[in-house]
Amino acid sequence: MKLTIIGCSGSFPGPDSPSSCYLLEAEGFRMLLDFGNGALGALQRHIGLYDVDAICLSHLHADHCLDLCPYHVVRTYSPQGPLPRVPVYAPADAPRRLAAAYGMPDEPGLETAFDFVRLTPGVFEAGPFQVTAARVNHPVETYGFRVSYGGRSVAYSGDTGESAELVKLASGVDVLLCEASFLERPGLPAGLHLTGRQAAEHAARADVGTLVLTHLVPWNDREQILQEASMGGFGGRTELARSGALYDLG
Numbered sequence: 503m504k505l506t507i508i509g510c511s512g513s514f515p516g517p518d519s520p521s522s523c524y525l526l527e528a529e530g531f532r533m534l535l536d537f538g539n540g541a542l543g544a545l546q547r548h549i550g551l552y553d554v555d556a557i558c559l560s561h562l563h564a565d566h567c568l569d570l571c572p573y574h575v576v577r578t579y580s581p582q583g584p585l586p587r588v589p590v591y592a593p594a595d596a597p598r599r600l601a602a603a604y605g606m607p608d609e610p611g612l613e614t615a616f617d618f619v620r621l622t623p624g625v626f627e628a629g630p631f632q633v634t635a636a637r638v639n640h641p642v643e644t645y646g647f648r649v650s651y652g653g654r655s656v657a658y659s660g661d662t663g664e665s666a667e668l669v670k671l672a673s674g675v676d677v678l679l680c681e682a683s684f685l686e687r688p689g690l691p692a693g694l695h696l697t698g699r700q701a702a703e704h705a706a707r708a709d710v711g712t713l714v715l716t717h718l719v720p721w722n723d724r725e726q727i728l729q730e731a732s733m734g735g736f737g738g739r740t741e742l743a744r745s746g747a748l749y750d751l752g
């Protein structure tokens with residue numbers, strides 16, 4: 503299984519990265535975790551424009567889902583199109599919300615390009631991957647994912663505040679992509695995002711191999727995020743996500 507970070511910028515794109523999007527590949531099957539704004543451009547550095555086989559959306563905030571709209575154009579109107587529908591595992595209301603974002607009536611919405619499957623907590627198969635979805639701690643319906651293949655696994659926090667579900671979901675994974683949107687300060691809101699320290703605490707509790715801090719908001723100082731993560735009691739490898747970074751899990 504190969505993991506490529508397409509976009510790791512938190513809340514909005516930055517100068518060096520689109521918003522959230524992670525590419526997982528195994529047996530020639532290509533699945534995206536999130537498809538935030540700007541990701542469709544950077545994705546084409548890594549795979550062909552038409553080569554997406556499945557998409558999982560953690561939640562319906564713009565920085566996690568909006569490039570489904572331009573990708574509808576690709577699959578419907580390209581010289582190669584119309585292409586087979588891509589399954590999109592997403593929270594309730596995704597078909598209506600994304601149709602509205604596109605400026606399309608609810609029927610047919612984006613259903614000509616995508617086969618929306620409503621997410622619920624639990625396990626499903628997507629191509630060769632086993633995917634576990636669990637609700638995390640964010641103001642809207644939001645899922646974290648664990649993706650397993652060939653004895654290897656990756657977990658992705660989505661957007662979340664402190665979450666026992668995330669610890670369970672990420673238990674023993676090789677790589678945890680964990681959001682670290684906040685810098686430490688008094689009075690941070692609960693149930694929204696994590697700091698680097700909190701991300702590292704979750705990684706320690708879940709006993710993961712490598713912690714990749716992601717959803718990095720461009721106005722934050724990156725070295726400070728890493729420094730705060732070093733206070734979280736996690737002894738494993740810890741690094742900042744970078745658009746284009748590749749993790750080959752064998």
Ligand SMILES: [Zn+2]
Pocket residue numbers: 512513563565566661717
């Ligand atoms: Zn976000």
Ligand SMILES: [Zn+2]
Pocket residue numbers: 561563640661
């Ligand atoms: Zn969010």
